[in-house]
Amino acid sequence: MKRVLTGAAAIAAALSIGAQAHAADVASVVSGLPDPLKAQYDGAPQKILPSAWDNWTPPPKPWKWCHSESYQGNPWRVTVTKELKRLVDGLIKDGVVSSFEVSDSNNDVSQQINQIRAFIDKKCTIITSIPGSATALDDAVDAAAKAGIPFITAAGSVTSPNAINVDSNYARWGYDMMSAINKSLPNGGNVLMVEGIAGHPIVAQERQGADKALAEDKKLKVARSVNGNWTANVTKTVVLQAIATNPAKIDAVWSTGSESRVIAEAFAQAERPAPLITGSLTGDALGYWKANPNKYRFEGHALLPHWTAQTLFRVGARMLDGQKPKLNTLMIPIPAVHEADLGKWYKDCMTPDAVSIFPVPPTDPMPEDLLDAYFAGAKPTIGWDYSKTPDACAK
Secondary structure (H helix, E strand, C coil), X not given: CCCXXXXXXXXXXXXXXXXXXXXXXXXXXXXXXXXXXXXXXXXCCCCCCECCCCCCCCCCCCEEEEEEECCCCCHHHHHHHHHHHHHHHHHHHHCCEEEEEEEECXXXXXXXXXXXXXXXHCCCCEEEEECCCCCCCHHHHHHHHHCCCCEEEECCCCCCCCEEEEECCHHHHHHHHHHHHHHHCCCCEEEEEEECCXXXXXXXXXXXXXXXXXXXXXXXXXEEEEECCCCHHHHHHHHHHHHHCCCCCCCEEEECCCCHHHHHHHHHHCXXXXXXXXXXXXXXXXXXXXXCCCCCEECEEXXXXXHHHHHHHHHHHHHHCCCEECECEEECCCCEECHHHHHHHCCCCCCCCCCCCCCCCCCCCCCHHHHHCCEECCCCCCXXXXXXXXXXXXX
């Protein structure tokens, strides 16, 4: 006789069946992606779900674009907002967007929630965001979805299934950077860990990847872990303090931000040997490398603000244009930068003081044909031309 489930058991069974169906849907989509994108989902810490916006129909033009920032206290974040504004201004000029409004909560999650709810009340058509928390914004994101407003994140996912996260596999990035240190130090050594803003979703993911690499090669020893908040003066202060309290040689610095130049300066100021530094390449770091080739050693990636803003914009613009994202998290590969290639990234405007200059990849890190794979009904992004990206040295 067939057993009939009732009450809580029936609900649990239904949820289990639903979860299995979602997993099958996600696996089917990921397996059909081009190899460069498929690889980004291997070991991804984010929960990958089917898109909640696969049947959304945008309202008539013109659209109102709102952007919720959690922090504007460093040049990287400022450049993201500046580039996003440039792109949305192009849509305003074309008459398809009516306005662009930005809020900044300055690392206050409660304030960001209030600002998002204000955007909902203002009837924004779409909300883009760099979130200050992976979980705390979920209720506000769900409220936006209930109002028919897509919420699209960059540089850190939120856990609400109603969000579209334009993200990267930061656990993989953290792993790759620590693996590069492992390869550079086959006999082991001491590593200083310089993390970003404590509590930020990316920070936890990056450290997860680094810890995995450390566990695989037990020759490396963590000398100390500090938080530089992805901000130059904070990073330099905590690195100098770490150096002063660790007289043993530090062979490498695992860093996850854009502050590799001030890290190198701190070691030079303390008259300590130049360590291998990981992180994201910047104009001031390239300027420091050019002026001090023996004091700057780098092996990392180009987690750059321009293409971060560009991929966020392109996903938002495609959704407004009626294209349907297939997944809740769209993974963007992070371009690698090797020490031997630094000369290819350097430009004359890049000096050790060029803290607001970020290199621009010579080719689009996320070509349109790759981005097409994430959308049903894919077509070219409105208002998009990578060749119009401002030159790194443009005033």
